[in-house]
Amino acid sequence: MRAHLILKDGTIFRGRAPLGFGGGGEAVFTTAMAGYQEILTDPSFAGQMVCMTFPEQGIYGIHADLNEGTRPWATGLLCRRLTFSPDHTRSEGDLAGWLKRHHIPVMTDLDTRALTQHLRDQGSQPSLIWTELDGSLEAGVAKAKALPDMTGQALCAEVSCQERYDLNPGGGFRVAVLDGGIKLSILNQLVAVGLHLEVFPWDAPATELADKRFHGLFLSNGPGDPAALPGMQKEVEACIGKLPIFGICLGHQLLGQAFGGRTFKLKFGHRGANQPVHDLTTGRIEITAQNHGFAVDEASLPREIEVTHKHLSDGTVEGLRHTKLPIFSLQHHPEASPGPHDAHPAFQRFVHLLESNQR
């Protein structure tokens, strides 16, 4: 079925909607060449339609062990080509069929490169997949204009767990995990380094998170605007100084705010599996997986907060550490999935932090 992608700024790209229905969300692009399933199920993509810049998608199908969330959280897939008969010994189905079951719209035959360049120059923005059945293009443009921006959107409630639960109870250190929409691989990595996790919903109060039984606190990734989560921010702030903390992505941004810093929306964000991060403490480069549209403003941070990592391309903050307290955070994703494993040692670093805090 013919369809158009209509951006909030009125720009229109033609393409097809092979599933026969449209949808909407913030159009963002990722340059990761593989890993569509991990990306689409990543809760951080909630509310976003993902444009995959690599033109061939769906080649190896859908796999049981590649989910990062309980379902696809992205609200749409924007791509050039889609393989309908996947090819992999362990594939359990095709990408289109899987999206259809979850009623996630797909757009194919898009000039994804032109779209990417537009988003790069004009910024990520709300958009609609508008099919032939949805009415006139004018109606679509009008509807797109009225879409709300991502700035100011609090989305954690949608993607977080509803009830507290335990993971790896036989593990060593006991760590509270604040779930703002945590990726399964982060949980897996925390378990892999031997931690006993208690995962709390996004709105858990500091009193529970910083309970005496915990050796540390982990703040997860998650979707939306960190500035729209004053409640979470307040609870995080209340935990500072009580126990060691490690935050990733949204968790990193919440920490930045809790320290008194400010976050801001990047024009088109960092999304991909090839992002170079300069570790200022070692001078070395890590190639990392990233997925964020907001960043912590370095200038707004107080003196006791040290910037440990910076993005090599635009110099934005990629890692923080408290000079006095056992707290650190990373904007990029050490668990990768999809992406390179260069930053994997961050989980071990958390364990070391917990260990040294015991002494």
Next chain:
Amino acid sequence: MPKRTDLKSVLVLGSGPIQIGQACEFDYSGTQALKALREEGIRTILLNSNPASIMTDPGRADATYIEPLTLSVLEKVIEAEKPDAILPTVGGQTALNLAMEAFESGLLERTGVMLIGAQPEAINRGEDRQLFKALMDDLGLETCRGGFAHNMAEARDLLKLTGFPAIIRPSFTLGGSGGGIAYNVDEFETIVARGLDLSPTKQVLIEESILGWKEFELEVVRDLDDNVEVICSIENLDPMGVHTGDSITVAPALTLTDPEYQRMRDAALAVIRAVGVETGGSNIQFALDPETSRIIVIEMNPRVSRSSALASKATGFPIAWVATKLALGYRLWELPNAITRMTKAAFEPVLDYVVVKIPRFTFEKFPQAEKVLGTQMKSVGEVMSLGRSFQEALQKAIRSLEEGHKGISGALEGKLDLGRLKEHLLIPGPQRIFWVYHALKAGHSVEELHRLTKITPWFLREIEEIVVLEGRLRSFPVDRLPVELLEKAKRAGFADDQIAVFCSGTEAEVAVRRETLGLRPAYKRVDTCSGEFKAETPYLYGTWEDHSEAEPTDRPKAIVLGSGPNRIGQGVEFDCCCVQAVEAIRASGVEAILVNCNPETVSTDFDTSDRLYFEPLTFEHVKAVVDREAAGGKLLGVFAQFGGQTPLKLASPLDAAGVKLLGTPLDTILDAEDRERFGRALKRLDIPAPAWGMATSFEQAKDIAQRLNYPVMVRPSFVLGGRAMAVVFDDKGLEKYMREAVAVSNDQPVLLDRFLDGAQELDIDVVCDGEDVAIAGLLAHIEEAGIHSGDSYAVIPALGVPEDILETVKGYARKLALDLGVKGLMNLQFAVKDGVAYCLEANPRASRTVPFVSKATGVDWAGVAARIGLGQSLKQQGITDGVPRAVSVKGVVFPFAKFPGVDPVLGPEMKSTGEVMGIGEGFGEAYAKALLAAGIPLPLSGTVFLTVNDRDKARLPELAHKLVALGFGLCATEGTARTLESVGLKVRKIFKVNEGRPNAVDLLKNGEVQWVINTPLGRDAFFDESAIRREALRLKIPCLTNLSAALAACEAVETLRGEMKVRAIQTLA
């Protein structure tokens, strides 16, 4: 950490002549390395024997030694230049081996020269199979199970490790012959026994079979801070079993999940760290079992490789340039990303297109060779294409091959015997992809094809979709083609002329229909980052999308058409000409735009031209680029004279479409290329030519041949590299030829020329501006007529040819160039017999010899020609006849060792893959160096085995006397011995192979012969002779098949006994 400051001068080792497995990708990497060094103010010294390369152009290094890549030469260069360091990692295996030799011989230690890029220990760990395997075991990475056996007991032990099927490879046999796959104990013992017998070291390698596994390569770079990044992943469409150089490959890897890919990436990082490649690029190969996802490390190259060149072009990341900077101590994050110019080189490139590489084979040159692909590389070149889908890239790549296919669909239609389908799918050959297509078209299932070929089903399904599209296209006439179908077809890579065949129309009609429907190609940039950052560099490819990124500039501009894939007859020389032309155009203030599809070349480097279009060199693609560029600024026109025959073939259609040709006009091209028209010109100008005729049937040919008097030279019209050219001596030979030639020439007429037996051939390159003519160079062949000029050794100045003849030939050349109206380069060939110079042919374009002549005379002749095309006369340029600055001999190398079973004999059909240059004060020195550079170290003493044909017997005594005077012993077969004895020479008589023992081959094997001089008896070579030549080839005993060359070699031996000097070409006066 900025770059190290202790390096003031660096010696770069080149890769020598183009060979199978080591082609012009190392011209590209060496050129980038020199650029990277000079940017740092480092004095650059280059050692490379290949004159056809760009890197040996005098402006590329401060001191360029075009000398043999041997230890003694290296020592002399080090003595003369005293470099601080040697960069051995950008010149292929040749450079790496020479550097290791220098290390092991103590030369490096003695002279205090260090290696940068990779240290000897690391090179050893990467290259030594056993060390590497042990290292992988330590890392916990799997390698292929197996090992070396020296007897049956050891072999049986290894079998326990490998299981069945087991792969058995005898060590050091020619082309890996004598190996096999064993599926049971009987087979195993038979093959092992045979292998042990055949191997000169009595050693066989026994390994588990991983045939049919998926094959991948990762290109990795590392800096001194141990930052490692993967530049590109490459997936082979042809599974394990076919050499990666002979495989169709795609980039990036397409069929892996992220965890699978990351496991491979983790392994690659571990390997480069453990091997200890300090800085620069490495290539690591993996096999993956699709059933179990088990990953095996196959091997690593601790240097820039062919795949690095491909990866550089595929991603836009200049690996060799970066590797060189890293060797100087820069860190990845300190280097700019040369394409975006705003980000850094520390990142991993991402693609938003699919890249397909297809190798180009030349089996037609070696009809005796088996058309089977295996672990020994056989391709001579490659093409790359970019598309927004695998289908599009695949079809574009197939077109780029210039083998007459318009795409995968329709290729070889009706020409394949589908009865032999199974065999051709099972046993990989150069045309397997077409068999796959036709099998799918015939209704065979993807599953069945996967079973037979082991090609990953996704690729097969994509090809199946092309089959379906072909079927849909066939149901419409051109003027009724629906827009959606046509767009889908274009996006699947169908060309206009391909669609025209299916829809019973012409290419022009399809183009009109397409334009009417608003379908035009868009150009997208290769930017390393999938559009995440703005790219400053216009490196473009065409596809079918709505938005184009090729905004033409408002400058005056000229388009240069490249030479496409390397093949025998058209190789790096033409790329060198294109690059010289591009640089001249840029220096003239005109924007230079280049179109080419060969990923190995300097021309396709994104900063060689102002704008690079990586596109197939076909009319549709070139015309689209012309249209796009004509939309802004002032397009002066298109140069078709630098890329060999490839662009010349496009001259006609482009001219007809109203495109202006720069330089020589179409009429002149046709005057020179059309035999009738050229014959008339020669007659008009009173230039002698061998009598000739043209025939379309054997009867007609026979009449002409008898009129001309045998021997005659026969060939199809319009050929390059002497394709299907032969000398025939009688009616029988002619009949046999006609049967074979008509098949290759599509019923085009056959040309017959009187063959000037024993004539001296001359090659002359001229440049003409319409008013004046400059003789660039005049070369004398060392072998007499009958051997293709591309296979001949040749000398400049034309020593041994009387001065008056040379003047006559120059006069003819001037007259012809002016009369035909040449504007730019022209190459002419003459044969001199009995004091008369006959004009054999004219090529109104840059020739194979132009780069060689450029180096010999110190003038960039292709640049001169480009400036003429832009309107600058020779007078304005201050250019007169070229003056040879020393004696230079062009030598050649042949790929016979890669084609077991092929008789290594020369003739009018070109067979060489590359050339070398020897420079000396006199002929002997230059010739000796050329032979040495070509890998033929002449013996200084010992025994020469002589066997010559009757025609050569008259000149035999002269040669034999010289050899004896040099102190060589002689041995010969019966007939030759009798001739020698008749002039009073002492000679040991030995048996022919079929006469008794010990025979000639026994002597070779026993090391009793150091030099073979064997002139063959004609096309029906005796089994005897070919057995001798093959054995000589295997044992690396020099074997000359030509008496003139042998006489010249005697002079060379004298030189070799003395002191050989080396000199930088910049110092030649």
